[in-house]
Amino acid sequence: MPSKKQGYSLVERYLPYLLIAPALGYLLFFIGYPLTQGVLLAFTDQNGHFTLQHVYYLLYSPSSNFWPALEDTLALAAVIIPIQIMLALGFSLMLSANFKGKDMALYILIIPLTISDVAGGLIWYSLLTANGFFNKLFMALGIINQPIQFFGYQFRPMEFIAIVLAEVWRATALVFVIIFAGLQMISKEYIEAAEVFGAGTWTKLRHIIFPMLKPSVQTALLIRTLFAFQVFGVVMVLAGRDIPVLAGEAYYEQTVLYHYGVAALYALIIAAISVVIGYIYIRMFKAQYLREVTM
């Protein structure tokens, strides 16, 4: 917006940069410095000489959990994300209909947005533990005779399921708001036009709504994938290191084993994966973002 007052032009010209500079400087320092420091930690020994010892430890040491952690992080993402996309699509379509209590339903569905991963894990622990809600309920109904065990190393597959249940419950709301926002932006005119030509519900979904939702679904998919590589709190609460994940191993190497170089390496790996995913996201987003300002 050019200023109406010519007298301010010089100040006005530099003002936006002055307003942005502190925030940008802060971000560049607090991201740039740790990343540089992280590279140093990961690739030098105590004397500051270049070394690959941390890399060898990470990849080959029997005490390193890198490969299982990578595998489980990917496995969790591969199971959780498709379920979340399907559920979020379903919720979005559900809330695009008009019905009494629609606002209420919307507010309820977004509650998990504000619930932390640690709390989400604990909430599902209260449902799934041996004395938890579901075990007591199913025993009272006579469906099972003794509690189904979800927790403990010998029940790793069940722990995996518990994490999936908790993460689907907690983080579907994020996918939902992205897809729902996309659905809101589809012009009613297209749908009305289709109705004029006699399109039924399925035709409308298949030929108008799904194609037009594609960008939002892609966005949601990428953001969720990004977060999947940072999964930490919910896994620590429900499975500890039974199900190793990348962020959990970084935490363990750092705070329990004091392998700062290895922990820094984990951090760099998570950052690198995210930058690649983020790059794809930015490329996609660039075209979209000028059209409307989303947060």
Next chain:
Amino acid sequence: MSTPGETPPIRYYLLRILFAGIVVLSCTWVLLPIIISILYAFSTPQDFYSPKMIIPLHYTLSNIQKLLALGAAKATMNSIIVAVMTVIFSFALGLPAGYAFARFAFKGKDSLKLLIIGLRMFPMLVIAVPLVTLYIRLGLNDTLLGVALAHTTMALPFVILITSSIFVSVPIELEEAGYVFGLDRKQTFLRITLPLALPGLTAAAIFTFIMSWNEVFMAAVLTLTNRTLPAFILTSAMAAPDIIKFAASFIMILPALIFVFIARKYLISMWGITVK
């Protein structure tokens, strides 16, 4: 499929009942786990460990009290201090930038905005591990200030983008009226833009508070004795009996539930949704 006008009434009502059932089921799926965990947090141990008591009948505050006595009281206080500092820092830095993006046209604006959007995607937890080295040198390790500075890094891109969209939503005509009546940019901002943006900014501030309140990885890596609540739960409360853990989850979700209740309108607008 036939058009609604030709639909037989019976099928129409069955579909409506089915739809209502799906809505109720979806809402139950979100609400039930929260309600159960809260009931269990206040359950007496006898009721919780009794296999017959699906829903406890006797309630007590002792789980919360025991948890607080274990160190959660101090951790809760720490979390509040860190979150308030994070809100102050990230708004002091982010609000001017958000205003600049909303109200100025300048060279490089699009690239800078894309940079911020990109940084929002950056996995901030990775900075925690290398930050420890810097913090030890600066005496910031295991301090609440140190955690707040890291949380500010995480929250800042969000604050810039949210405040920017809030300022964009303030009608520019009102600011122009201010200029016409002889106010300069600063006065216009303080007397017109800021008051109009205040409700949205308040919601954004609470949102930032929750973001810091919920963060666990950086807090757990950067502290040792001055744990925030999630870091405390992760490192200490996990060894406690189950009902103490449920009490911990209750304290964790309390601010979030209050926030959803008060600011639900803004929560939705902040995610870019328009509800008619």
